[in-house]
Amino acid sequence: MSNGAPKNINSSPDQKTTNETSAINRRSVLLGSTAIGAIAALSAAPGTTAPASAQGATATPSTTPGALTKKGFNGVIKLDSRDSTPDWGPFTPARAPEGSPNILVILYDDTGLAAWSPFGGGINMPTLQKLADNGLMYSQWHTTALCSPTRSTFLTGRNHHLNGNSCITEAAQGFPGWSGRIPDECATIGQVLQGAGWSTFWLGKNHNVPEQDIAAGATRSQWPLQKGFDRYYGFLGGETNQWFPDLTEDNKFVDAPYSPEEGYHLSRDLVENALQMIRDQKASNPSKPWFMWLCPGANHAPHHAPKEYVDKYKGKFDDGYEAYRDWVLPRMIAKGLLPKDTKLTQINPLPQNVANQLDAVRPWSSLSADEKKLFARMAEVYAGFSEYTDVQIGRLIDYLQKSGQLDNTLVFYCADNGASGEGSPNGSVNENKFFNNYPDEMAENMRYLDVLGSVETYNHYPTGWATAFSTPFQMFKRYSEYAGGTCCPLVISWPKGIKAKGEIRDQYHHSTDIVPTILDVCGLDMPKVFRGVEQYPMSGVSMRYSFDAKDAPTQKKRQYYAMLGTRGIWEDGWKAAALHAPLTGKGHFDQDDWELYHVDVDRSESVNVAKQYPDKLKSLIKAWFEEADKNFVLPLDDRTPAELLGIERPSEEKPRTRYVYYPGTSPVPEGVAVNVRGRSYKIVADVEISDPDATGVIFAHGSRFGGHSLFIKDRKLNYVYNFLGIKPEQRFVSGELKPGKYTLGMEFVRDKAGPKGESVGKTTLYVNGQSVAQGDMRTQSGKFTLAGDGLCVGYDSGDAVSQEYKSPGTFKGGTILGVGVDVSPEVYHDLEKEASRAMSRD
Numbered sequence: 001m002s003n004g005a006p007k008n009i010n011s012s013p014d015q016k017t018t019n020e021t022s023a024i025n026r027r028s029v030l031l032g033s034t035a036i037g038a039i040a041a042l043s044a045a046p047g048t049t050a051p052a053s054a055q056g057a058t059a060t061p062s063t064t065p066g067a068l069t070k071k072g073f074n075g076v077i078k079l080d081s082r083d084s085t086p087d088w089g090p091f092t093p094a095r096a097p098e099g100s101p102n103i104l105v106i107l108y109d110d111t112g113l114a115a116w117s118p119f120g121g122g123i124n125m126p127t128l129q130k131l132a133d134n135g136l137m138y139s140q141w142h143t144t145a146l147c148s149p150t151r152s153t154f155l156t157g158r159n160h161h162l163n164g165n166s167c168i169t170e171a172a173q174g175f176p177g178w179s180g181r182i183p184d185e186c187a188t189i190g191q192v193l194q195g196a197g198w199s200t201f202w203l204g205k206n207h208n209v210p211e212q213d214i215a216a217g218a219t220r221s222q223w224p225l226q227k228g229f230d231r232y233y234g235f236l237g238g239e240t241n242q243w244f245p246d247l248t249e250d251n252k253f254v255d256a257p258y259s260p261e262e263g264y265h266l267s268r269d270l271v272e273n274a275l276q277m278i279r280d281q282k283a284s285n286p287s288k289p290w291f292m293w294l295c296p297g298a299n300h301a302p303h304h305a306p307k308e309y310v311d312k313y314k315g316k317f318d319d320g321y322e323a324y325r326d327w328v329l330p331r332m333i334a335k336g337l338l339p340k341d342t343k344l345t346q347i348n349p350l351p352q353n354v355a356n357q358l359d360a361v362r363p364w365s366s367l368s369a370d371e372k373k374l375f376a377r378m379a380e381v382y383a384g385f386s387e388y389t390d391v392q393i394g395r396l397i398d399y400l401q402k403s404g405q406l407d408n409t410l411v412f413y414c415a416d417n418g419a420s421g422e423g424s425p426n427g428s429v430n431e432n433k434f435f436n437n438y439p440d441e442m443a444e445n446m447r448y449l450d451v452l453g454s455v456e457t458y459n460h461y462p463t464g465w466a467t468a469f470s471t472p473f474q475m476f477k478r479y480s481e482y483a484g485g486t487c488c489p490l491v492i493s494w495p496k497g498i499k500a501k502g503e504i505r506d507q508y509h510h511s512t513d514i515v516p517t518i519l520d521v522c523g524l525d526m527p528k529v530f531r532g533v534e535q536y537p538m539s540g541v542s543m544r545y546s547f548d549a550k551d552a553p554t555q556k557k558r559q560y561y562a563m564l565g566t567r568g569i570w571e572d573g574w575k576a577a578a579l580h581a582p583l584t585g586k587g588h589f590d591q592d593d594w595e596l597y598h599v600d601v602d603r604s605e606s607v608n609v610a611k612q613y614p615d616k617l618k619s620l621i622k623a624w625f626e627e628a629d630k631n632f633v634l635p636l637d638d639r640t641p642a643e644l645l646g647i648e649r650p651s652e653e654k655p656r657t658r659y660v661y662y663p664g665t666s667p668v669p670e671g672v673a674v675n676v677r678g679r680s681y682k683i684v685a686d687v688e689i690s691d692p693d694a695t696g697v698i699f700a701h702g703s704r705f706g707g708h709s710l711f712i713k714d715r716k717l718n719y720v721y722n723f724l725g726i727k728p729e730q731r732f733v734s735g736e737l738k739p740g741k742y743t744l745g746m747e748f749v750r751d752k753a754g755p756k757g758e759s760v761g762k763t764t765l766y767v768n769g770q771s772v773a774q775g776d777m778r779t780q781s782g783k784f785t786l787a788g789d790g791l792c793v794g795y796d797s798g799d800a801v802s803q804e805y806k807s808p809g810t811f812k813g814g815t816i817l818g819v820g821v822d823v824s825p826e827v828y829h830d831l832e833k834e835a836s837r838a839m840s841r842d
Contacts, residue, residue, distance in 0.1 A: 135493030157515030190228025237787020246788025512540030565638025667790030694813025
């Protein structure tokens with residue numbers, strides 16, 4: 001058929017040509033004007049000559065008829081492919097140079113210089129020791145003092161404020177250095193290596209995705225696959241339950257493959273996936289090098305480990321954290337990591353008018369017998385967690401060795417900041433208390449002594465162990481002005497490229513130097529323009545010069561520090577530090593006193609020489625402000641965790657007071673779920689019960705360590721608010737429910753703030769608008785979790801909110817039409833009517 005007319009098999013040549021030309025014209029309209037000449041040439045009548053524009057391959061794209069060309073194409077295009085010459089160059093992916101190394105970066109969390117055995121510490125690390133014996137240990141390698149910022153430097157080689165990562169992404173603010181989003185001006189090492197012919201893999205912790213973007217419907221512009229990684233498997237937030245992790249695979253949320261009862265632990269799971277990724281790549285592309293960033297949850301809280309690994313350290317920390325400091329310093333000196341005259345610093349070095357009391361260290365001698373027992377066990381759990389993870393990483397290293405890949409694999413094994421003081425002076429069985437400004441109670445904690453590190457706890461050791469594992473320095477994680485927050489262990493191993501074995505390197509370096517080192521080893525440069533955007537210059541320098549030059553002078557000249565109100569600067573062996581504690585809310589940065597340390601001769605920063613060298617101090621303070629100006633450091637902020645984490649941040653969804661959720665969806669992360677903190681709220685569910693024995697979760701958000709849940713058990717409606725995991729649970733229960741259609745819900749009316757910032761008020765449980773239970777209740781001022789255990793309808797993901805049921809507690813025996821949550825000041829009955837209308841529509 002042609003133009004709807006019958007085909008005329010006896011049509012003349014002229015008529016046939018006319019019909020074909022009409023068809024060509026229609027196709028030309030569809031394909032574009034630049035294709036007309038080529039199509040006409042293909043259909044030219046026998047014996048005629050194609051237009052000149054269709055004969056050669058040298059025509060340039062234009063609006064006139066002619067052949068399409070490709071930038072960089074050097075072949076020849078004729079009418080007939082047999083007369084043409086192909087050029088595969090523009091269409092072939094880049095190939096890494098022959099012999100290019102694999103890159104493996106292993107980045108632990110929250111680990112000071114004095115924790116691990118290769119550096120003299122008390123935690124056995126067999127895999128790290130193997131790599132140290134075959135490579136180099138660095139004694140003056142530094143980080144930003146906090147996780148998200150340090151990790152951003154590992155991604156881009158730029159200072160953390162240039163990356164928009166002034167602090168953790170959950171505390172982002174609307175300033176260039178605080179945005180929580182890595183800008184287009186900072187291309188990542190993943191993007192550069194991916195474009196240069198490396199496979200790129202990221203496993204484990206991310207913490208560089210804005211909290212509001214960790215959502216099924218949100219933009220994924222900051223997710224790993226969009227930042228240059230072929231594969232990702234891990235958790236996007238700052239921490240996760242190691243037994244019930246909040247997992248993401250590539251661009252989607254997934255569940256853990258098996259349960260803790262079946263032997264699941266995140267450290268093991270990450271290594272299993274790392275092995276799978278490399279094996280899969282080698283099966284199809286054995287000559288292609290790979291880059292892998294492996295970021296276990298260790299040693300960040302919660303400290304979770306199999307009991308057999310925890311028990312290996314029984315009694316090892318019974319003498320306390322001050323005794324550990326006295327024991328470990330001589331070992332570090334003997335190993336050559338510190339000069340012989342290095343002095344210990346005080347356990348509480350900050351003046352009272354500066355110090356954050358939540359970061360104080362209680363002297364071991366002042367503790368009760370129970371406290372000593374609990375604190376020692378907390379250190380045992382931490383040590384077991386670290387070693388267990390190292391053993392899992394050993395499976396990966398063994399595979400690389402057996403498969404012949406280890407010799408040409410450049411390995412960085414390190415930590416992102418000093419040991420964590422977020423456990424408060426008393427430690428915690430639930431670290432989330434710290435982020436809610438809620439102190440621990442010893443009697444509560446002692447109940448969990450025998451199960452520390454198990455699924456029943458979300459534990460964190462006290463500040464004393466943070467000081468001990470950051471020996472010999474002052475303070476710990478978050479304190480960027482002192483080496484206790486920034487000086488971390490680093491081992492580099494590359495059998496093919498580093499001749500020295502088992503040696504120490506004392507050059508001063510920083511986490512911004514990792515990316516320049518990788519690029520140097522791979523023979524690559526960070527592009528000046530990437531995807532059309534002019535790039536910020538690199539902040540770091542390559543460390544490769546130190547590989548085989550033990551005594552080479554440090555090539556880094558200056559490094560500023562700034563974190564949560566703390567700040568300092570290192571330059572040519574001198575260090576200036578502003579006296580300021582993080583997260584105090586005290587402000588007054590213009591009144592800070594500055595200290596001065598000659599780090600080249602005083603490695604532990606124990607002697608303040610500000611009075612002896614006032615001009616040196618003045619020049620360093622000036623240098624700090626120069627760096628602050630160049631790197632978007634200001635404004636400074638030292639507000640409390642609850643204040644920072646409670647800031648309302650813009651997202652793709654406009655703020656609202658009413659939320660409706662439906663069954664059959666993935667957990668909604670807390671960063672984008674309805675916020676019931678510090679306010680009155682109501683929950684209403686439209687439910688049809690068809691079975692007299694209907695049971696299960698209607699609504700749940702959080703976990704056993706903090707959360708709330710509306711569920712049916714024993715034919716009764718239950719609402720539980722689990723306040724920071726403190727027993728007993730706050731529980732409200734109805735009478736029996738018979739089959740039928742119901743509006744089920746609750747309302748909390750906030751009356752006032754409690755003595756520790758919690759909300760205090762009245763809760764009423766409703767069935768079909770009628771009050772069936774009422775009582776006093778308190779709610780958390782901060783989040784249920786930093787990551788994971790999102791809002792669910794029809795089940796409870798991960799760890800169960802209430803001890804009254806087991807996860808997932810799937811709802812059975814009826815239908816949940818939807819659940820509405822309201823945080824507006826309107827009365828309960830208004831919400832009930834609105835919820836009913838919404839459910840009937842949907």
